[in-house]
Amino acid sequence: MLALPVIVADSEKSAEDYASEVVIVRVTLENGRTFTVFSVESAEELGKQSGQKFSYELQPGSVIHGSKSTVKQTIDEFRNLYPVNEIFAVTAINDFEKRLRSYELLSEICWT
Structure with missing residues (x-):
């Protein structure tokens, strides 16, 4: 499939x-871990929940x-x-x- x-x-x-x-948001935490989410809101929530400094980058889907x-x-x-x-x-x-x-x-x- x-x-x-x-x-x-x-x-x-x-x-x-x-x-x-359609956008992909790549979140990078201070410890180097990365995550992919599908909205800026989700990226900010993930960053806040991690308790670490974070950044995110928008990429076209x-x-x-x-x-x-x-x-x-x-x-x-x-x-x-x-x-x-x-x-x-x-x-x-x-x-x-x-x-x-x-x-x-x-x-x-x-x-x-």
Whole structure:
């Protein structure tokens, strides 16, 4: 099984906008330990709970995104690289209706 973060939208621009909202926050504690969380609020809470000095860095999330044709092409490339029987797609869009639409579009390009 292969798990992939995927965002499918009606246009490349919409997909790019949704994907730009996905951020990874790398937290580094004073003792050198690092953690990955998905919001600044979580990073600050983790740092406070640790009782140590900490810093965090925002990084763009790595998400397959685009229109149906773009996403299909990208996933096909993954399928050729990694011969798996199952692909698990997760769509990280906060807005429920937009997330549902992404899954609907993804279902239209599913492979047999």
